[in-house]
Amino acid sequence: MKLHLSFLFFFSLVLFSCEPAIKGNERSFVEGTVLDFEGNAIANVSVTSRTQNLLLGKGTTDSNGNFEFTSLQSRFSEFIVDVNTENDNSPFGMYSIIYSDNPLQLNYNLSNITLRRKASLVFNIKKTSNENNTLDWSLQYTEPTCEVYDDEETNESLGRCYETGSFEGTLDNTNPDFESEFTSVQNTTVQFTYQLNNTEPQTISIELTEATNFYEFEY
Numbered sequence: 590m591k592l593h594l595s596f597l598f599f600f601s602l603v604l605f606s607c608e609p610a611i612k613g614n615e616r617s618f619v620e621g622t623v624l625d626f627e628g629n630a631i632a633n634v635s636v637t638s639r640t641q642n643l644l645l646g647k648g649t650t651d652s653n654g655n656f657e658f659t660s661l662q663s664r665f666s667e668f669i670v671d672v673n674t675e676n677d678n679s680p681f682g683m684y685s686i687i688y689s690d691n692p693l694q695l696n697y698n699l700s701n702i703t704l705r706r707k708a709s710l711v712f713n714i715k716k717t718s719n720e721n722n723t724l725d726w727s728l729q730y731t732e733p734t735c736e737v738y739d740d741e742e743t744n745e746s747l748g749r750c751y752e753t754g755s756f757e758g759t760l761d762n763t764n765p766d767f768e769s770e771f772t773s774v775q776n777t778t779v780q781f782t783y784q785l786n787n788t789e790p791q792t793i794s795i796e797l798t799e800a801t802n803f804y805e806f807e808y
Contacts, residue, residue: 593804597693610643611754612662618659623650623672626776635675638697640665660694661801672702680800681705682774684734687748689739695758703759707733708797712791714807721725724808726783728796730773773797781806 619638623631627712630653638660645668646660656782662668672684681704688697715725735750751774760768773779779795795804 604629610640610663611645612664614684615662615693617646617660617668617693617695617697618657619646619648619660619670619697619699620655621702623654623656623702623704626705631681634679634681634704636673639669639671640667660697666690666693668693668697670697670699671680673704674724680706682735682751684735684737687740693751705733705735705771706800708777708781708799709770709772709801710795710797710802711770711801712768712781714760714767715805715807716760716762717807721762722786722808724758724760724783724785725757726767726781727755728771729753729755729782731777732772733772733774734771763777775800779804785806787801802804 601774617638618762619636620635623634623636625742632652632654634650634654634656634667634707636648636650636656636658637644640663641790643663645663648656650656659740665709666689668688668690670686670688673681674683674685683705684702686699688694711728712728714724716724728751732754733751735749736747737748760767767798773799777795777797781795781804782790783806784786784790793806795802
């Protein structure tokens with residue numbers, strides 16, 4: 590009897606695992622417009638739909654920033670629309686909208702999606718003094734990505750958009766210098782805070798006005 594039940598359980602698992610992830614005759618229509626922060630249309634931006642790592646559909650914005658495409662539907666409740674996530678060399682950041690509808694919608698009208706321009710900061714700290722100094726430092730900057738979670742029950746959009754990222758370090762005679770380049774959002778401010786030998790912390794504001802920005806600090 591145990592052997593018979595075990596066989597039925599195993600057979601059920603096989604049938605479930607073999608069930609196709611794609612719904613054969615169901616589709617969703619995805620449309621919207623991609624703009625920059627000044628309200629100008631952005632052309633040639635890739636827009637895709639997926640569930641987990643399964644690609645369901647793909648489109649590209651036209652000269653007016655508009656896109657529309659037909660997407661497959663899957664048996665998973667999660668439906669994700671990614672904007673500008675396929676081009677690492679794009680001057681704009683990435684945007685994702687995550688839906689958890691069950692059943693899935695037949696039409697996803699994303700309306701206007703705003704992408705922020707990216708800005709890189711080439712950041713250097715150099716020790717120029719012969720004194721035995723210790724420098725504690727940190728950077729706070731705006732991350733160039735946005736993830737929105739569409740809440741069907743409350744009809745609100747939740748998520749994390751252009752949040753504050755940070756990293757920090759300590760420099761001394763054994764590890765005197767630091768050099769790195771990181772990506773943020775153009776026309777935002779990076780806060781550089783440092784503390785030399787346990788003195789009062791000081792903060793310097795670094796404005797990211799260009800696509801590529803440079804800042805060097807000596808101690």
